[in-house]
Amino acid sequence: MYLISAALAAPRSARPLSHTASVIADMLWLRATSADHLEHVRAHADAHEITLVLFLKGEDLTAAERASRRMCEGLVSTLPSLAGWDVLEYRPL
Numbered sequence: 001m002y003l004i005s006a007a008l009a010a011p012r013s014a015r016p017l018s019h020t021a022s023v024i025a026d027m028l029w030l031r032a033t034s035a036d037h038l039e040h041v042r043a044h045a046d047a048h049e050i051t052l053v054l055f056l057k058g059e060d061l062t063a064a065e066r067a068s069r070r071m072c073e074g075l076v077s078t079l080p081s082l083a084g085w086d087v088l089e090y091r092p093l
Contacts, residue, residue: 001039001056001057001082002055002056002057002058002061002064002065002092003053003054003055003056003092003093004053004054004056004064004068004088004090004091004092004093005051005052005053005054005067005090005091005092005093006051006052006068006072006087006089006090006091007049007050007051007052007054007087007088007089008050008051008052008072008075008076008082008085008086008087008088009048009049009050009085009086009088010047010048010084010085011084011085011086013084014048014057014084016047016048017045017047017050017081018044018081019081020045021044021045021050022028022043024043024045024050024052024071024075025041025042025043025052027070027075027079028041028043028052028054028071028075029041029076031071031074031078032071032085035057035067036045036067036070036071037057037058037063037064037067038054038055038056038067038071039055039056039057040054040055041054041055042054044087051093052072052083054067054068054071056068059084061092064092065090065092067070068090069073069086069087069090072087072090073087
């Protein structure tokens with residue numbers, strides 16, 4: 001099992017986030033495929049920042065990091081309320 005932390009940040013001009021952390025986690029689950037090996041998501045969200053911790057099974061840490069990046073970037077690119085947000089970092093825990 002690999003744990004990856006991802007930090008997402010709003011641009012300065014963004015309106016405050018209207019979604020709760022659980023909605024963000026649910027939206028990430030919708031982006032996940034069986035190939036991502038996502039087992040669990042913890043999310044913390046405030047008005048201008050989201051922290052996600054993804055628990056993934058996978059071949060190795062590199063594969064887990066790739067899956068995390070793909071899911072988080074997909075979330076930011078498809079969820080209108082996250083338009084313009086950036087994925088700042090991915091860190092294995």
